[in-house]
Amino acid sequence: MFTRHVDRSLSRYHDGDLPTAQRQRVEAHLTSCGRCRAALEEIEFSAKLVRQLTAVSAPPSVWNGIDAASAGSHRDVGRRFPLRWAAACAVVLVIVSSAYWWTRDSRVGPWEVAQTRDGISRRMTSGEWVDTVDGSEARIIVGALGTVAVAPGTRVRLGEITQSEYRLALAQGTISAEIVAPPRLFIVDTPASTVVDLGCAYTVTVGEDGAGQLRMTSGWAALEFKGRESLVPAGAICRTRPGAGPGTPFFEDAPAALKQAVDDFDEGTRREQALAVIIREARARDTLTLWHLLSRVDKSDRARVYDRIAAFEPPPAGVSRSQLLTLDADALRKWREELAWKW
Amino acid sequence: MGASKGQVGWGGDVSPELLEACRRGDREAFRALYEAYKDRVYSIAFYFFDADADAAGEVTQQVFLKLMREIVRFRGDAAFSTWLYRIVVNACVDRSRGRRRDAGAEDPVVLDRIPTRASHEESFAQKELAASVQQAIATLPAKLRAAILLRYFDDLSYSDMARALNCSIGTVASRLSRGHRLLAKTLAPIRNVHQAR
Numbered sequence: 001m002f003t004r005h006v007d008r009s010l011s012r013y014h015d016g017d018l019p020t021a022q023r024q025r026v027e028a029h030l031t032s033c034g035r036c037r038a039a040l041e042e043i044e045f046s047a048k049l050v051r052q053l054t055a056v057s058a059p060p061s062v063w064n065g066i067d068a069a070s071a072g073s074h075r076d077v078g079r080r081f082p083l084r085w086a087a088a089c090a091v092v093l094v095i096v097s098s099a100y101w102w103t104r105d106s107r108v109g110p111w112e113v114a115q116t117r118d119g120i121s122r123r124m125t126s127g128e129w130v131d132t133v134d135g136s137e138a139r140i141i142v143g144a145l146g147t148v149a150v151a152p153g154t155r156v157r158l159g160e161i162t163q164s165e166y167r168l169a170l171a172q173g174t175i176s177a178e179i180v181a182p183p184r185l186f187i188v189d190t191p192a193s194t195v196v197d198l199g200c201a202y203t204v205t206v207g208e209d210g211a212g213q214l215r216m217t218s219g220w221a222a223l224e225f226k227g228r229e230s231l232v233p234a235g236a237i238c239r240t241r242p243g244a245g246p247g248t249p250f251f252e253d254a255p256a257a258l259k260q261a262v263d264d265f266d267e268g269t270r271r272e273q274a275l276a277v278i279i280r281e282a283r284a285r286d287t288l289t290l291w292h293l294l295s296r297v298d299k300s301d302r303a304r305v306y307d308r309i310a311a312f313e314p315p316p317a318g319v320s321r322s323q324l325l326t327l328d329a330d331a332l333r334k335w336r337e338e339l340a341w342k343w
Numbered sequence: 344m345g346a347s348k349g350q351v352g353w354g355g356d357v358s359p360e361l362l363e364a365c366r367r368g369d370r371e372a373f374r375a376l377y378e379a380y381k382d383r384v385y386s387i388a389f390y391f392f393d394a395d396a397d398a399a400g401e402v403t404q405q406v407f408l409k410l411m412r413e414i415v416r417f418r419g420d421a422a423f424s425t426w427l428y429r430i431v432v433n434a435c436v437d438r439s440r441g442r443r444r445d446a447g448a449e450d451p452v453v454l455d456r457i458p459t460r461a462s463h464e465e466s467f468a469q470k471e472l473a474a475s476v477q478q479a480i481a482t483l484p485a486k487l488r489a490a491i492l493l494r495y496f497d498d499l500s501y502s503d504m505a506r507a508l509n510c511s512i513g514t515v516a517s518r519l520s521r522g523h524r525l526l527a528k529t530l531a532p533i534r535n536v537h538q539a540r
Contacts, residue, residue, distance in 0.1 A: 011519035012512075015494070017501045042527035043520065045534055049476045050495040050526070058385035058403055059396070063377060065404045066411075144412065180412050218437065234440065317513055337510060341436065341486045 005029070006036050008317070014043045111158045112141035130156045132173065142166050145186055146179040159189070170212075174205040192240035196222040200234070210242040215252075230292060231336075233343045239266065248296065250289045251343075255281045262289060275301055284312045287339045295327050313339050357423040365414045373414075377407055380424075384431050387492050391435045393481030394474075402434045409434070421506050428499065428507040432489045439485050472533065479529040487522035494519055 006026045012018045013026045030037050110123035113130055115138050124130070130138050130150055138150040140158070143166060150156055154173025159166075168175070169189040178201040179186045186197040191210030195202070200219025206212040214223055216234045223230040223238050225245025232238045238249040247266035250259055261277035264270055275297060282290055290309045297305055302325050315324060315331070316338050323331035357376065364372030384406050389399035409430055417426055480488055486508075493499045493507060494515075504515045527534065 007520060008513070008517060011523060012501065012516045015501070015519075017516075039520075039524065043523040046523035046526040046530070047495055049472070049530060049533070050480070050491060053386075053390060053473060053476060053496060055382050056386045056389045056399070058381040059400065062381065062385065062400045062403050063374075065400070066377070066407050069404065069408055180409060234437065316510075317517055318511070334510075338486075341484065343440070 005033065007039055010036065010040050010043055014040065014047060111161070113158075114139045114141070124158055126158050126160045128158050130154075130158065140168070142177075142179065142186060146177065148178075149176040151175065159187075170204055170206050172206050172208060174203060176203040177201065190240060192242045192244070193223045193225040193246045196224055198222060202232075212240045214238045214240070214246075233288065233340070236288060236343075239263070241266070248289055248292045251285055254283070254286055254289070257281050258286060258289070265293075272301075275304075279304060279308045282308060284342045287312050288343045291332075291336055291339055294324065294332065309335075309339070313342065359419075362414070362417065362419070362423065365411075366417075373411060376410075380427060381407075383497055384427070387428075387431055387496060388435055390477055390480055390492055390496065391439070391485075391488055394477050398438065402431070402438060405434050406430050422503065424499075425503050425506045428493060428497075428503075429509065432493070432507060435489065436485050475530060475533060476526075479526050482529060483522055483525055487518050487525065490515060490518040491522040491526070 006013070006029045009018060009022060009026050013023060018026065030040065110125055111128075112121065113124050114121040115136060130140060132138055132150050132152050132154045135152045137152055138154075140148040140150060140156070142148060143161070145166065148156075148168065151174040154175060155171040156173070156175060157169040157171065159168055161167075164185065165187060166185060167187045167189065171191070175188070177186065177188070177197070179197050183198040184196055188195040188197075188204055190204060190206050190212050192206075192212055193214075195204055195214055198220035200221050201217045202219075202221055203215045203217070204212060205215075214221060214232055215237050216232050218234045220231060220233050223232060223240060223246035225240070228245040230238045230246035230249050232249045235253065236249045236251050239247040241247065244266070248262050250262045257277055258281040261274040261281070264274035265278065275293070278286075278289060278293065287309050290305055293305050294302060294309070306321065306324055310321075313335075315321070315335050319331045319334050324335060357379075361372055361375060365376055381403065385399050385403045388402035388406075389396065392398035392402075406427070410427065417423065480491060483491065489508065490504065493504050494501075499507065501512045501515050505512045508515060508518075510518075
């Protein structure tokens with residue numbers, strides 16, 4: 001029997017999803033191939049059992065939780081701000097610039113900023129700064145998308161609000177964002193990179209020298225700078241440096257030697273040695289780091305990085321080694337999608 | 344559970360009117376949407392997390408709260424259900440990331456977790472069989488688990504699954520095949536009993 005095995009087509013064959021010609025080819029092969037018949041029997045057996053699983057009704061408590069959370073979010077806003085809004089009304093009256101802006105251009109939505117030390121909430125416009133260098137804290141309400149906590153010692157500039165974008169610029173200090181929004185709706189500029197929210201919660205810190213760090217607590221974010229991009233999932237950290245953009249992301253629970261090696265690599269310190277340590281120390285989860293390095297190492301080192309990733313998770317069907325070594329964008333994306341299940 | 348107010352069906356998708364009402368913030372409409380999909384979302388999460396009702400409840404809440412916030416941005420480029428299942432899969436995978444590190448679910452399939460006490464003289468009760476299948480599914484790698492549940496539990500087409508899982512139809516087929524082969528191996532004791540009878 002010299003025809004190729006049809007393992008890859010068997011689930012579609014079993015589910016009646018194959019076009020006629022392909023189905024006939026599979027049937028012809030099955031008549032003479034015991035191995036593929038056995039594989040089909042396994043699929044039939046498994047599918048039959050899985051189909052026996054019955055639907056489970058969601059208990060009423062699930063809706064109650066949704067109802068409470070959705071109503072609660074509205075109530076929270078009210079509860080958080082009643083006194084502050086009363087104060088804010090007075091403040092707005094005396095803050096001439098805000099009032100002027102508000103009457104002058106009602107197209108632009110205001111930011112709502114609660115200054116936690118003085119208990120005052122106020123509406124602020126794009127271009128204004130939220131400044132907590134005096135040791136106070138603040139909270140910025142990002143429309144209906146979420147909130148940004150501003151830690152003491154921070155300077156954040158409020159950017160434009162449009163239908164498609166909420167934008168902040170973090171000059172110095174630390175902010176923690178909790179955002180539930182479609183990707184790329186909430187953006188934070190830092191001196192070294194731009195943090196693009198992909199639906200997540202995170203903390204961004206920028207030091208006096210403009211270098212910074214993104215630490216993800218849930219979801220994903222992208223760090224971007226002049227065409228260089230780092231994708232950072234929950235549990236990972238990515239550092240940024242002025243002029244160099246986003247560094248290589250790594251998981252917080254990665255081996256200490258790997259984390260130090262990533263820093264060394266990004267700073268250009270003994271890169272060859274650093275790469276060797278990363279490759280040696282990497283766990284399956286650290287393919288996050290290795291995948292980013294594929295396009296950042298010298299061409300001569302790329303095969304080593306590829307081999308280490310492939311040892312954990314080979315490229316998916318239709319993606320070749322040569323495509324990945326030549327940094328084919330589509331191939332890299334497909335491999336990343338597979339690897340991301342381990343991240 | 345059946346269709347809700349004639350606007351959502353098991354095999355169909357949400358009516359534009361219901362979606363529009365949800366976009367306007369109509370809570371009754373959102374409740375109708377929830378009623379139509381809640382059991383499917385809950386069931387997928389329930390079996391994804393090895394019959395953990397707490398995890399299934401939390402994921403279901405998370406999915407619908409996200410839906411509530413983002414439905415204004417659903418443009419209808421794809422079927423609503425595809426969009427919903429993508430949110431469900433992402434929520435399950437996000438949650439399982441934390442669990443995986445704790446529970447070591449990246450380990451190979453654990454054969455001895457499956458109940459094998461049934462003997463030739465004792466047929467498998469339906470409940471016991473379901474428990475075995477459920478446990479076997481829970482041992483699959485997350486991406487195979489998601490594919491199996493979407494296809495065989497909710498009967499999604501290959502093209503809808505490809506959109507929901509953000510991969511090609513070929514990848515869907517590959518994941519299903521691998522998932523089935525692993526399940527068949529894990530559930531071999533049951534198979535042997537069936538064949539012996």
